Amino acid sequence: MGEEREDSQKLKKMAAAAYDYENDPRWADYWSNVLIPPHMASRSDVVDHFKRKFYQRYIDPDLVVEAMSSSTPSASSSTSSSSANESTRARNAGSTTRSSRASAAATSNTTSMRWDRQTIQFSVNAWVFIVAVLAIFPLVTRTLSIRAYRLSFMGTACSALYSLYxxxxxxxxxxxxxxxxxxxxxxxxxxxxxxxxxxxxxxxHLCLKFALIPILCRALEHVAKFLRRNFNRSTLYRKYLENPCLWVESNTITLSILSSHAEIGVGFLLIISLFSWQRNIIQTFMYWQLLKLMYRAPVTAGYHQSVWAKIGRMVNPFVQQYAPFLNGPVSAIQRWWLR
Known part of the structure; x- marks a missing residue:
């Protein structure tokens, strides 16, 4: 029984090693949320360890992932240790069947819990997408549009909080x-x-419908991923939804770039709103602090830094040519931004 289980684990480890992680969009999200020192992230054994954990979580829960050790233990060849191991195996032989049954039951429960989490996320994000589209639809009344606008942000906040939990x-x-x-x-x-x-x-109280673009992109990505994984055999999906979902999954980078442009644009709109009766100084300050976090966070830094580099290439020549007196304030703002 133990040898069969070891052979099964060997096959599972071989399958995990041969799995195409690069073409699975879940791996990129999973790896981006792994917080380890940079010198460890470049080690192949560390990457392989987290790939096995990813495979255990999303593909095969029965795969046993051993703890990552910093050193390789030396092999022991003493007769006493081998006899002790044999006696331990003999004592544990009777409980192997019970433990395997318990692990199978736990695996099924874990799978159902994961399915429930995915279903909840899909339901919330689908609702957010519909409500956000309703908020920006031009023929909707103003009262309904504002209510849908706030509900879309509330739904996104609940979805993100549930995902964090x-x-x-x-x-x-x-x-x-x-x-x-x-x-x-x-x-x-x-x-x-x-x-x-x-x-x-x-x-x-300020209603910026332009701020719904990142919300729509996030909800669209979640909905498309769920539909492709769970409804790919449905006739309705193949007829109407397969091509849109395939486009969304193949253009996630484009959606991220669009979101980063919209997020930075919202920051400038909030600055402009300071000169209106709807100004909110605290909200503007908090949002620009959030933009600083987006500029540094690994999951959004690449997109935001690219957008800010484009803005710098466009603005700096005009400042140098037409308004050189702004060099001092611009330098002060840059120091605050990079601090």
Missing amino acids: ALYGIPRAWNLQAIQVYFQSIITTKDFIYFIYSLTFVTS
């Missing part, structure tokens, strides 16, 4: 140190960024 749980203890460690682990994740993004607008 499902992936990271709650702090181990309710003291300052434990909460600080917990926030350090989630502050650079995409779900936390969108949670703060949604809270920034759901509590504001």
